[in-house]
Amino acid sequence: xxxxxxxxxxxxxIELRPEIDRTLEGFANACNQIYEIAKRENCWNTIKxxxxxxKPVREATGLKANHVCxxxxxxxxxxxxxxxxxxxxxxxxSLDMRTFQYIEDLQAVGVTLMCGRVKFKLSIGNYQLALxxxxxxxxxxxxxxxxxxxxxxICVDLPSNPTGKTPKxxxxxLGRRDxxxxxxxKSWSGKKIQNTRDRYSKxxxxxxxxxxxxxxxxxxxx
Numbered sequence: 001x002x003x004x005x006x007x008x009x010x011x012x013x014i015e016l017r018p019e020i021d022r023t024l025e026g027f028a029n030a031c032n033q034i035y036e037i038a039k040r041e042n043c044w045n046t047i048k049x050x051x052x053x054x055k056p057v058r059e060a061t062g063l064k065a066n067h068v069c070x071x072x073x074x075x076x077x078x079x080x081x082x083x084x085x086x087x088x089x090x091x092x093x094s095l096d097m098r099t100f101q102y103i104e105d106l107q108a109v110g111v112t113l114m115c116g117r118v119k120f121k122l123s124i125g126n127y128q129l130a131l132x133x134x135x136x137x138x139x140x141x142x143x144x145x146x147x148x149x150x151x152x153x154i155c156v157d158l159p160s161n162p163t164g165k166t167p168k169x170x171x172x173x174l175g176r177r178d179x180x181x182x183x184x185x186k187s188w189s190g191k192k193i194q195n196t197r198d199r200y201s202k203x204x205x206x207x208x209x210x211x212x213x214x215x216x217x218x219x220x221x222x
Contacts, residue, residue: 002160005141005153006131010109011121012150023113024090024144026061030071031088033057038075046076064112070094090144097138102154104132109152111142120152131156 012020034053043049050072058068074094078085099112107129108121122128132154139155 001157003155003157005155006128007151007153008128009123010150010152011123019113019115024093026063026114027067027071027093028088028090030057030061030063030068031075034071034075035085044079066096066098093142095140100140102137
């Protein structure tokens, strides 16, 4: 089996964006507090660190219990994979089976935020649908991009040598702001193309607004 991450865009109502951001902020604060304690006391064992930080960090941040547990795992994992851990930023939230649920029949996910459990519809195409079909994932990561969009990376297990046809179809949405956005999450900005279109449109409008000159042609004589 191989574990892969399926990137899915979330449809987030405007009123829920502050709730996601508040939870991301709390999670990042928890990670930074936990890291400082672990570094100060040179404690990098998950269980031992849990006993030292769980109660004070939860009281300080207001996070749910499993958010704090995931923050501890995030700190330990980052410390083991990089030489120096820098400041944790409010851009991602680790989720487990207690704080995340994939609802296949609705193509939605349930995510536990600081305000409680919230459901979000997924904006996905055939590629993600094929990978998620029949899956019961127990882990995911919610991410916020620099543009302010929200995605959830869902961890699923697939056979190392899958049988049958591998899904190779992706959906592409065409637009003006983003000239193309694929179902795999990639997008290409149409800003330069639109600027060029607007420029030529103004030129055509100016040309069409000018009165046409009357050209008289003298008849040819033998």
